[in-house]
Structures are given as C-alpha cells and as structure tokens.
Amino acid sequence: MAANGNENMEYNSADDAVPGRTEKLLCQPCSSKDKQTEAGVFCSICDEFQCMDCSNIHKMYAFMKNHKLVNAKGIKKKPASFDMKGLDKCVQHHKDLEFFCEDENQLCCSTCAIVDHRKCHSVVEIQKIAGRSLSTLSELKIKFQEIGKKAETVVKYTKSSKERLNKDLKEVTVKIRRMRDNVMTMFDDLEVSVAKHAESFKTETLDKLSKKLSDSEKHIADATESLETIDNVGQRGTPSQQFILEQRMKRQVNELSSNVDKECQRLENVTFSFDFDETLKLPPFPISDYIPGQLKCSPSKDVKPIVPVKLTKITSIDLKQTGDDAEEPLYTGLDFLPDGRLVAVDNNNMKCLIYNEKLEKVGSYQLSYYPLSVVAVSDEKVAITSGNQYKIDFLCVSKSNDITLNRTCKVTTQYESTCLKDGRNFVAGTIDDTMPVRIVSLSGEEKDLSINFPNKKYPVDTCACTYIRNSDKVVFTDRYEHTVNIYDIKSNTRVVVKHNQIKEPCDVAVGPSDCILVCSTRTHSIVHISQTGRVLLSYKLDMKHPHRVCISKDKSVVAVANSEIGGKKLQLLKITL
Template sequence: MRVKEIMCQPCLSKDKKTVAEKFCLTCNEFQCIDCSDVHNVLAVFKSHKLLNVKEANATRCDKHQKVLDLFCEDENKLCCSTCAIVDHRKCHSVVEVEEIAGKMTSPSSNLEEILQEAKNNAEDIARYIITSKYQLVQDVKEVRVKVRRMRDKVMRMFNDLEVSIVKRAKSLQEETLGYLDKKQSQIEKHLANVAAYLETVNGIYKNGTQTQKFIAEQKMYNEVNFVCRNVNEECQNFQTITISFDFDEQLTLPPRSITDFVPGQLTLKYQERESVNAVNKVMTLTQVSSIQLKKTGDDSRETFITGIDFLPDGKLVAVDHYNKKILVYNEELEKVGSYQLSYTPQSVVTVSEDEVAITSGKEYIKDILRVSKANEISSVRKCKVTTKYDCICLKDDNQFVVGTIDYQIPVEIIPLTGESYNFSMNFPNKAYPVNASACTYIRSSDKVVLTDRSEHTVYIYDVKTGTRVVVKDDLIMEPRGVAIGPSDTILVCCKGTDSIVELSQTGQILSSHKIDMKYPYRACVARDKSFLVVINSCLGNMKMQKFKISL
C-alpha cells in the first residue's frame, strides 16, 4: 500500500518542498522537523500540541484533510466542517467531538484489545502454518513409509508362500519318487527276465535242432507271454509326472507399470482450522501449594516420583522409583501413607474407587493394589506381561493404554486380564528407552497422545480415522509427561522451557505456563479438572506443586 506524503506547509509558503513529520493542533498545519522545532524554542509555542503525522492523519478527514472535530449522531459518523455542510446538512444532530467525548464514561470499543486479539490470532496462524509445513514434509515421509511397509508385508507374504509351496512340493516329490522307484524296480526285473529269455531263445535258434526249437518254444511260450503282458501293462499305465505352481489370474500382475494399478489412494485434504476462542477457553494456573521431595525415614535415596495420579477423594497416589515405594498424599500435599514394593515402579493410574495399577520399567509386571480410606495399602494381584511399560492410563473400565520401553511399538493396549494388543495405527517405528517418551489417551475422542523428547514433538493420533497431527513449536522443547486438561485439552510437561504447554486436540497451542520448577516431568489432573499436580526430575531439587485450574 502506497502512503501519500504530506508536505510541510510553512516550507511550501517559501516554495520549498519538505516532507512533514509533525502536525500542530493549535497552528492547524503540518510541519517538518525544522519548522516544528520552534515549539521547543519559543515560550509562546510551548503550549501547542504536536502530533506525529500518522497520529494527525487518524484525526483528520480523508476527503477534505480537515480536522475531524464534529460527530453526526444520526449516522454515527465522524466528520469535518466541510463534511457537515455538504453531507450532513439534513441531519438533526451534529455535535462537536469534544462535547460528545466528554460525556462518555468509557470507550465504546477497546481498540487496543481488538488489535491485541488480532495480533495473537495472526501469531497463532503463523505458528500453525509452520506446523502445517512440517506436517506436509512428515506426511510425504509417511507415504513412503506406508508404501515400504506394504511392500514388506507383500514380500513377507511371498516369502511365507515360498516356504509353504516348496515344502508341499517337496512332499509331493518324495511321494512321487517312491512311486517311480517302485516302477523302476519292476521294469528292471522285467528287463532281466526278457534278456534271459532272449539269450535262451537265441542259443536254441542258433545251435539247436528243429525238434529242440519246437520243444523250447512250447515250453517257454506261456512264460514269455506272461512277461510281455506285464511289460505292455507297464507301458500302457505309465504316466509322466511333473510339479508346477500357477498363480491365480487375479494375482497376476499386468504387463503395464505398477503405478497404473496402485493398490491405494494418494489424497490431499484441506480442512478448516478450528477457532481457539470458539472451541477452547484458555486455562490459567494458580499455584496453591508446593513441597520439596527429600529423603526421609528409611529411604535409601532421594525421593524420585516417576508416576502420579489423583484418587477419587482428591488425594494423590505416587510411585517412588528410587526407593521402591507407593506413596499417598493428602490435598495439602502431606504424605499420609506408604507401602514398600518388591520391585522398581515406573508409573501409576487410579483404576477404581480404591484400586490403582502400577507398571515397572525393569520387571515384566503389572501390579494392582488397594488403597483404603485410612490410606492403608495392600496388594491385590500381580500380572506378568511380555513388555516393560512406562506410562499407564485407562482406556475404558476394562483396558489400559501403556507406553512401552525399548519395544518397536511405542503404545499398546492391556486388558485388565489377558495379553496385550496393538492399536491399528502407524506409530513411529522407533523403540523408546525409558524417559524418552510418554503417552496418554483421550476417551471422548478416541485419540492417543505420544511425546518424543529427542525430536521435540507431540503426536496426536485419531484412532477412528487413522490420521495424526504432528506438533512442533519453539514452546515445546523436550516434551515429557502428558495429561488431559479441561475441555479435554492436552497438557505437556516441557523440560526445555520449564513450562506446561496446553494444546487443542487438533494441535493448536492454546497457552504456555512457566512454572517455578526445573525440568517438569509428570503431571496429573483431578477428575473434575479443577487441579493440576506437577512433579519434576531435577536431582537435588525435587518438587511437587499443585495448581488451581481456572478458565
């Protein structure tokens, strides 16, 4: 947009063109810097009010370049003296701006707030564009990964087919060779008999008398006929045996390129982005309590909590990784219960009114314990599992969602009883070591959230549609634990920024909250979404903090 330059009026009177930078309300003229300096020199001009050109333009009529000193109440419009005569002479109420402005107790519109909101929205869109560009790059990579996975699956199918078909072919070969060996033995026996009879017949015909020939023919006739019949039967019944394998015509690839027959569809999808203000109210956090986590009593090491969750009555249950304990804290973060475990715990989730489930990062175990109203803890049952698990949360009343450790599939489902199984999702083909990733599950929308600490990335997987959102932003540095916040937003513990970042389920960054804690590690939210508790992983300065959530 081109901006029209305004010339200094005193300079123009001297036939000199100089760009104006100031406007004097008292002198009612635009002035350059040199001409406006007189207001700072002479006392008679010091009471004059100077504005920048931009500020002055905001108070002047675009059409007549006069001061907007009048306001038409009929048309709710600012006007200059010329506008009032030309355009508003039939209006009933045209008053001075100073008069109507003096009557106003508050501005009719808060321009600063409107502009700030526009600025925030523009910045949000800018971040969203960066995320979208990154997502497009990742999507293209994912396309290649999917095709390769499909290729590998097909190759595995053909490898299995080869093993199966060859095994069956060898079995048929062995059966057929046995049959042919038997035939060969019979034929060789017949050949020997024929050769013996031929030798006898040749000898008699060559050296014998006529009488001897007659006697030999009569004596051997039946035997020779028997041998010849057997040979003839073998010739008539003999079959040529071959083994072959033919593909079903539906599986036979066409003579043209495979790209003409792609067994899938490549799509480009445009989706309207949700409005932050329309869908999610941004939360605020107010710290209500904070404690230092120190070595106490019979602890062998400093307390290191690696898992935490709210109990239904508002108390907290936590697992102390170093000291192999499960702990109970009241609403004021005072420790009111403790239970010694025989293994190293990793994470904990509340299962029911009085039961919790615990995972271990070192043992193949999932433990169920009972926590009484009196904060007494007892073991209910232990379940052996085939994978080491870190994070754990409820999928529904009968199943858990767990994050794996050093396993190629990063997220699995574990029923309360039974073997684990997988989501039908293309999770990163990556085995995460302990503390390198965390996961949680959103029941209301059937979505899985997965963090990747080294990649500074949060993945949001939609189980229903099989799609995902990849979130990368400067606010998300070394993401650790995740929890589900108010309105089912996603709360991410970010070690690199010492903050809790709030995301929408579509990957929008709604808010970021700097907290008084180094290296936030895990978080949990009360059932009514009114409180958030965060623990950290800063050795020597371990903390647990509780925050009030407001919208």
C-alpha cells in the same frame, strides 16, 4: 614389433617363412612374464593372442563373457595397430614417444630424454619394454569396465531420483487439490447441516415467541377493559356497585399482575450466530520443519471456541531424602484417586505414596521393584507398572490410607506410561518396542492399536502417552524430537505439534474440555495445546525440569513433579477457565 611400440607379438610371418620351420604364435600375457607358451586363441576385444590358461579369465568376469575368442591358427597376422589419435605424441614437443623414464615413471620423446631426463639412471626404449604392459592393459581394461558399470548405476539411480522427485511434486499438488475439494465438500455439508438446524430452531423459537406475544396482547386487552369498567362504575355506579367492583378487581388485578411479572422475568433476546474456531487457519509452515517426514492435517469439526486454562499454585513441597530412603526421591508416576488423594510412585526408593489435598504424606507402601507409572482404576485401587519386571501390580488403597497388594498380572512388555481407556482397558506406552503404544486389559491381555506409529523404538524416559476418550485419540510425546503427536484412531491420521515452547516433552495429561497439558522439561513449563495442535498457553513453573503431570478426576487440580537433582518438588496447581 608392432607400430608405435604398443604390442609385442611373436609369430613367423608367411612372407618371412623359412623352409622347414613351423609357424608358432606365442601367448602375449605369458611372454610379458618371460614364458614361452604357444597361443591357442585370439581375442579381438582384448587384442591379444592367449594360451588356454590365460584365456580362462574370460570365464571369471561377467562383462568379459561376450568377448569373441577365435582359434589362433586361423589368424595369419595380428591386425595392425590402430590410430592412437595423438596419445603416442609428446604433449610438450609433439614428437613420437619413444622412451620411458623408469626413475620418474614418465613417457618421453627424444627431446624429453635428452633435455629433462639426462640425469636419470634408467631411460629405456619403449620397444624394448613394451611387452610388459600387456597384462597391465588387461587389468586396466577390467578396472575401466568396472568404473563404467558403477557410473551407469549412478546415472540410473540419479535419473530414477529425478523422476521420483517430479512425480512426488505432482502428487503434492494433487493431494492439495484433493484436500481442497474435501474441505469444500465439508463446508457444503456444514452449510446444509447448519441451515437445517437453523430452520428447526427458527420454527420452534417463533412458535414460542408467537405464544408469548399473543398472551401479552391479551393481558393488555384485559387491563384496558378493566380500566374502562372502573372508570364507568366510578362515575355512574352506586356505592354498592363500586364496592362489589372493588372486590372483583382486587382478585383480577393480582392474577393479571402475577402473569405479567412471570412474562417479564422470562424476557430474552433470541439471536442466532455461527463462528469458526481460529485453529481452522493453516499458517505457511517452512517445509524444512517436515523434512524428512510427513505432515497430515485433519480439520477440526469442533466449532466451539477453545479457552486457555489458567494455572494457579495451591501448595508445594520439597522432596528430600528421609531416614528410610536409600536415595533422593524420584517420582516417575502420579495420579489422583476419585476422592482427591494423590498417589505417587518413587522409583529410586521403590515406594508407593499417598498424599492428601495439603500434600501431607498420609500413606506409604514398600515395593520389591522399581515402579515406573501408577494409574487409579477405581475408588480404592491403583495399578503400578514395573521398570525391571514384566508385570502390573494392583494395590488396594483404603479410606484410612492402608495399602495392600490385591493381585498381579503378567505381561510380555515393559510399560512406562499408563492411563485408563475405559473401565476394562489401559492405554500404555511401551519401552524399546516396535509398537510404542498398546491397549492392555486389566487382566493383562495386550493388543496393538491400528495406528501407523513411527518405525522406531523408544528407550525408557523418552516418550509418554495418554488417551482422549471422547474423541478416541492417542496423544504421544517424542522427547528428543521435541514433538507431541496427536493420533486419531478412527481416521489413522496424525497432527504433529512442534513449537519453540515445547522442549523435551516428558509427560502429557488430558485436562478440562479435553485439552492437552504437556510437561515441557527444558522450558520448565506446562504447555496447553488444543486437539488440533494449536499452542494456547505456556505456564512457567517455579521448578526446574518438570517430569510428571496428572489431573484430578474433576479436572480442577494439576499435580506436577520434577527431576531436578537436589531441587525436587511436588506441586499442586488449581485449574480455572
């Protein structure tokens, strides 16, 4: 029996050999199962004699492949047990652990066995049961090795995360410095450009002012000379000379008076100034607003002041279920025709409707599908997207408000929001697609935009888009992220607008001076923001949950429809600057 009762090995020592008896080493894992199997190898790592079957465990686990197996016959004697370093001592009494209480599953010294476990039914000597632990030790070793591997993975990953964090923080500083350099370069270029234009303006203006000054000084000289002549002739001239002078001077004074009056009417105070838009200021946003995510800033090149629009209600109607309606109306698309008539599509009742400037219904057309959006493509033609069919219908709307189907083009994607990009293409928002906005031609050809949109799909009624033609920008709302994203197609940069006045933005339209009007559902308002992302105005509507918004072609009227159950409305608002 090995020291401290930690091993159970059966062999015939050379010192104890009996003449005629053959030395036999037994497999320790098999012995623990009361099987007498001759050992074929010895593993110094496992510290066991093993038969060939038991040693095959080294082939099953990758971390055991480096264990060294030697022929058991070459081992005369198993190495002595190593120092347990106090593990074989009772913590309470500091005596050798000699017993094991199977009732309470505890190791005991002689004192523990007598004092604490005298009432237990099964307290046995460790030496008698030590062989049972051999297979368990192998299992424990495997578990500890697996734990070590996992812990190493955690350590490796944690170190990698720390390194990455430090690297990212350094990169942020580098990016800010690079941005500062770019901004300084922009200001240097701006200074050169403004100075160039100022000098050109100065030269042109000074030439005009010099000519005006010269002409006016000549008028003074002519008037002074004429006064002297009149005085001299009046004092020393004959009556005939005075009469002749009077007739001459009448004509001259009229002509001179007319010239001077024109100069007086063209008086102007010439000044030159240069002002920055306040949106160039970058307030210190809390970093928590942008984790996770990224913030990309594009300084505005427009130095013109942005004036908030003013909205004033013109008229309003309640949208109620009529005799031929299956349900209460729900307008999912609005747009103005060039002549000012409003086109609406009713998703619940599958209709296309025409309203005049007083919001009187003047035309109606029954559709065979659930419409999602409508956009005017010419003086008398509109395009409608479908909520359950992959197509775009083009309808003719006559001056007399008759509506007829003109043609249909097939598409491969469902589109919810649409607006005209140019005379031949739409910018359209998709439904449940990895590319949330696409360009679709009037013939149905679809093309992706070269923009890094978020890698997510948007179900129906969770996003809307529009397009700013003059600056080549796509505006894209994310309803449940409460954000408005302004994408610059040329530079592939994004301005993210997140504000407490914007809650569940459902729709967006381009207003005067290319401002952006956002339909904020939860704040019951229309929010005016600049292209640089500054919130300029929030107009509280007298309707709940505004859902769709559009602007007339002359940018003077806004139409708004809501989605409030039992309180649906359609309103027209006047835009003033």
